[in-house]
Structure formats: C-alpha cells, structure tokens
Amino acid sequence: MTTAVTPTVQEPEIHVFSLWDVLFSGGIVGNSIMIAIFLLGILALYIFLERYFFIKRASKPTPNFLENIRDFIQDGKIQTAVDYCKSIDSPEARMIEKGLARIGRPISDISNAMQNQGQLEVSKLEKNLNILASAAGAAPMLGFLGTVVGMIMAFFEISNVTGAVSPKLLASGIYTAMATTAVGLFVGIPAYFFYNILVTNVDRLVLKIQTHVNEFLDTLNKPL
Structure with a gap:
C-alpha cells in the first residue's frame, strides 16, 4: 500500500517594516547624507529655540519706561535717565541711552546716533x-x-x-533612496516655518522699538 505524499506549501516570507533599516541602508554615501540631514535638523532646532527665547527676553516690556524717561528729562535729570536706561536690558533702552548721551546737540545728531545703535541691535536679533x-x-x-x-x-x-531583474531588488533600492528625500523634507519644512516665525517676531519688535524711539524724539522736540 502506497502512502500519498502531501505537497508542502511554502508560506510567503513576511518582512517587518524597520525604520532604522530604511534610513540607514544606503551604504556609506547614503548614510553620510542622512547623518548630515539629521545634524542640520539639530542645528535648526537649536538656533530656533535660542533665538526665540532671546527675542522673547528682548521683547519683554518695561512698565512706564517712556513716562519715566520723559519725567527725568523734564526735571533736567539727564544722567539719572542714562543710568536708568543702563539698568534695563532691552534694545530700546540702549538706543534711548545713546540719544540721552547726546542731548544738547542737534536733533539730527541724536537721531543718527540712535539709528546706528538700532542697526547693532537688529543685527543681534537676527544673529544666525x-x-x-x-x-x-x-x-x-x-x-x-x-x-x-x-x-x-x-x-x-x-x-x-x-x-531577469527581480522586482524585489528594484523596490528595495527605490524605497531606500526615497528615504533621504522624506527625511530632508521632514527637516526642511519645520526649519522653514521656524525661520519665518523668528523673522516675524523680529519685525514686530523692530516696529515697537521704532515707535518708542519716535516718541522719545518727539519728547526732545517739545519745549520744556
């Protein structure tokens, strides 16, 4: 009596998706590019956080700042006003300090000195x-x-x-290559938004400073 042999069915091989294998299976060149993209992402995040909190500190309002400066000027206490500006760590205080140090000169000289200081302050805000x-x-x-x-x-x-070329060989090479584009966009898109957020905050702060500087110059133009 012969025994029938049941053919064995080979189950399809199942591959588990591995993000690590996708990101770092591109050889020396691909891995180097991927590492460079990640380093750019870390650098972008560091610059954004450092600049964001720096601009936030510079934007912190000082209650009654211009009112106090105006009172000191009207009382003739110019040096007291200068010392008061030195005690405040803000771009507008440093600009007005430059203007106070030149009181007695033509208003154009005072304005030019404050503008020069303003350019230095803007360069500090826009650093990196x-x-x-x-x-x-x-x-x-x-x-x-x-x-x-x-x-x-x-x-x-x-x-x-x-x-014959195996579709598996072609597919694995393509998805490994496309991974660098995905990671590049994943880093570049947030960095683009980070940049625009910081530029908007700088522009808003510069407008605020310019408004206060104009009010200070108006105070000097008014008769005591």
Whole structure:
C-alpha cells in the first residue's frame, strides 16, 4: 500500500517594516547624507529655540519706561535717565541711552546716533537667522541628492544582474533612496516655518522699538 505524499506549501516570507533599516541602508554615501540631514535638523532646532527665547527676553516690556524717561528729562535729570536706561536690558533702552548721551546737540545728531545703535541691535536679533534659512533650504536638497545617488546605485546593481531583474531588488533600492528625500523634507519644512516665525517676531519688535524711539524724539522736540 502506497502512502500519498502531501505537497508542502511554502508560506510567503513576511518582512517587518524597520525604520532604522530604511534610513540607514544606503551604504556609506547614503548614510553620510542622512547623518548630515539629521545634524542640520539639530542645528535648526537649536538656533530656533535660542533665538526665540532671546527675542522673547528682548521683547519683554518695561512698565512706564517712556513716562519715566520723559519725567527725568523734564526735571533736567539727564544722567539719572542714562543710568536708568543702563539698568534695563532691552534694545530700546540702549538706543534711548545713546540719544540721552547726546542731548544738547542737534536733533539730527541724536537721531543718527540712535539709528546706528538700532542697526547693532537688529543685527543681534537676527544673529544666525541666515544659518537657519540655509538649513531650511539645504536639508531638502541633500535629501534629493541622496535619492539621486541611491537611484544610481540601485540601477548600477540592476545592470550587473544577469537574466531577469527581480522586482524585489528594484523596490528595495527605490524605497531606500526615497528615504533621504522624506527625511530632508521632514527637516526642511519645520526649519522653514521656524525661520519665518523668528523673522516675524523680529519685525514686530523692530516696529515697537521704532515707535518708542519716535516718541522719545518727539519728547526732545517739545519745549520744556
């Protein structure tokens, strides 16, 4: 009596999605590009947080600041007003201090001195914003570069295959290459918003400072 042999059915191999394998399976060149993108992301986040809190401290209002300056000027206490400005750590206080130190000169000289100080204050507020903007643009570009390099490497491997090309080989090379673009956009898009948030805050603070400076110059123009 013969026993029938039941053919064994081979179950399809199931691959578990691994983010680590997708991100860092692009070889030396791909991994280097991926690391560079991550470093740009860390740099962008650091600059954003550092600038955000710096601008926030500079924007902190001083109650009755202009009123006190106006009272000191009317009482003839110019040095007291200068010392009062020195005790306040804000861009407008430093600008008005420059103006107070030149009281007695023509109003144009006072205005020019305050404008020069204002340019220094704006440069302090905008420190490293150009680096943040560069990171926002460079991260996607590096991602595209990684994709192009990955596709070149994938098709190079395919060209060395004799016979039919396995779809698995083609697919694995493509999704590994596209990972750099995804990460580049993931870093570049927030960095772009970070940059615009900081620029908006700087512009708002500069407008506020300019308003206070104009009020100070109006006070000097008024007869005592």
